[in-house]
Amino acid sequence: MFRLIWTLSVRTRDYLHRYMPSNRLLAAVRTRRGLKWGMPAMLVALPYILIASVCSGSAADGGPGWLHLIVLWACWNALKFMVMGPVSVVLLIRARLREAAIRRRQRHDSLAEASTHEPDLRV
Incomplete structure (x- = not known):
């Protein structure tokens, strides 16, 4: 039973990540090229x-109860996008620091290699 529930949740997650527009946009923002778009996202x-506001007001005024599901869905997606902004800034800073360290290490290695291969011009 546990295996069935686990498999169902994994397949549901894969489906939602693959086909839902908000998840596809967030996945694009999480890439190295997309991190700069986190705050505008x-x-x-x-x-x-x-x-969420419109559906909540409509449900409160006697609308159908299933509108609460749309409110929940809209609030969840809004929360995902609001959290992704600051998270993308942190990820961008971390990526740029990592890239700067790699460039610094490559520069240091090339200078060290150049100094060891210099011919001795002293006579």
Whole structure:
């Protein structure tokens, strides 16, 4: 039973990550090239907040109860985008520090290699 539940949750997660637009956008932001778009991607949370507000008000005014599911979905997606902004800044800083360390190490290695291969010009 546990294996069935585990398999079902993994397949559901894979499906959602592959086909849902918000998850595809967040996956693109998590790449090295996309990290710079993390803060502007936070603006995508605004339509989700608007959807949640409209559906919540409609449900409160006697609308169908399933609108609460849309409110939950919209709030969850808005939260994902709001969190991704600061997280992408941290990831970008970390990536740039790592790249700077690699460049520094390569420069140091090339200088060390050049100094060991210099011919001795003293006579």
